[in-house]
Amino acid sequence: MSDLRRSKVTIKDLARLCEVSIGTIDRAINNKPGISKNTRERVLEVAKQNGYKPDRVAQSLQSGKTYEIGVIVHDLNNRFFSLLVDTIQQIAWEHDYYIQLAISLRDTKREKEIIEHMLQRNVDGILLFATNTGADFYSYLRSIDKPIVLLSNRVQGPKGAEEIPFVGLNNCEVVNDALEEIVRRGYESICFVSPYFDYSYKHNFYEIDQRYRTFIRFMQEHSIEHRVFNTEKYCEEISAMELHGKTAFFCASDIFALEVLNLFHDLGKSVPQDVGIMGFDNIDVLKYVRPGLSTINYPVDELGKTAFKLLIDIMGGKPSRTEKILDAKIIWRESI
Amino acid sequence: MSDLRRSKVTIKDLARLCEVSIGTIDRAINNKPGISKNTRERVLEVAKQNGYKPDRVAQSLQSGKTYEIGVIVHDLNNRFFSLLVDTIQQIAWEHDYYIQLAISLRDTKREKEIIEHMLQRNVDGILLFATNTGADFYSYLRSIDKPIVLLSNRVQGPKGAEEIPFVGLNNCEVVNDALEEIVRRGYESICFVSPYFDYSYKHNFYEIDQRYRTFIRFMQEHSIEHRVFNTEKYCEEISAMELHGKTAFFCASDIFALEVLNLFHDLGKSVPQDVGIMGFDNIDVLKYVRPGLSTINYPVDELGKTAFKLLIDIMGGKPSRTEKILDAKIIWRESI
DNA sequence: GTGAAAGCGCTAACAG
């Protein structure tokens, strides 16, 4: 190395150095036929000597492929998402793909901007944990000329229309099972705690909604006393409520369950003696929380891997089912 | 839209549609002088009509800029890193940069591969939480023709050589302060708990090492009984040790502190009555842990933002100090 | 004001 700072060396440089044409360089570098063993070795040697590295941007312009996939999630603050992205990055790496990461912050406008940006950057595909929903967004996604796989939050079109590829969870079944067991354990009153979902803002609450509906249906079918907390003031409201009968709090995510747990701790109530609490997701930090929180395991790893593989299949033009539903497992610990 | 699937429209298409040259299209699109108001408006209108979006890949090839920056961290499992990446992605977005995320898994070989890949993909700069270290790696980083900013883990060259831009923490000062207060609180014996660091594998333990050295120096200067746990079997070893005198566990990260907390809980010991525990990082989940863990706040947000800004400055050729040391704050809760 | 042409680094197609 003459200079410490290696300046970019291109196939043109190699051609000059080897005194052959760029076509020959190409054949050597990319292991193509139609070149003598001798020349190939010489070229490869010179390439190595000079630290030649192909320019992926130029390759992309030529081939239309970037080997990058866009990953869009709500945030990385939520443990669930960081584990998800971790998994996706890992499997992508194994397949020689790179990740362009962007955070939607649950902002519908921002999500659309991100998608547009990613398309301009010519990602080969997109893994989307959607924030938008509705017919317009469905049409928008369908209009996109790149493969997209939705994670967890489905986006539905008109009846009978082709579905957007989707990997999700069997929310209804697992919530039903959990509720049955909770009732069997003698709880007489069950509260549902979840983030605030206001359909008028057009946010995608697909998963929460599934859990919510299942909860309501179950309560009605079994005539069980129930209540729903899904406003921003749920903590105050829960503090203010009077408990009659053995009461359980079924939370739409572990984060809410932990908040409720903290709340009752502050109120001087014991869990599960005074109230039962159940979470959803099984985030890893539960390991450090006492009492052990009963929850429902979201197979994040499987979600990431399945979605990525589905995307790869679609990119490769493989005809595969474009919907996969994963199985959640209930984890009974101490809190209920 | 004639077709649902919008196929890519290029400046050439626009030129054809507007019956002008591509040069004119460029002037209109990119708001350049030398074009009549009339033509500009017409071009912009047609561009909009046809949903023209510039191809960033082609722009990159031409300009040599991608507006992407590579971010390399150890994993996303650790809360610290996910918050860091969250912050970086946020500030990058505000500056119209995109993030290429990769995980080194603390694997030195993989880290180098990642850097090579990113350079080939022509990122404009790299934010690196380094796993490698040593003179060779220093030379390697110096040989790279793109700005790099190191986070937390410094990579040092020979004495007097130019430093690689770096943003880190005042580990020594803050550890010293914490230890002083711990001693003041009457602890007679202090244990240091940290990940296993084996210099023979050439891993970068810059931060841990700073904390460790400060710990050892302090213990020696004050003749305090102390012990170090930094093997993989630290849990067994701690279980087996006999406590004499009021003992504190100073952990190099919250994760270790939480493990130690769990351990003593299982052993039936109370914190802080029987032993004191102190963490490092102040990860957000501590909020759900009881007893409240005393810890040292790592200003992750500031780290991400400062590093990104430094990178931007360097990319912009601004002459700025290439080293920034952030202030950590001690947070006293209940565990010590 | 506008058009034409070169070139970023690479791959693919065709010619010799």
Place this chain on the structure above:
DNA sequence: CTGTTAGCGCTTTCAC
């Protein structure tokens, strides 16, 4: 076996 050329979509330069 090897060389030449066109072109991916864009920006820049120079000519009119």
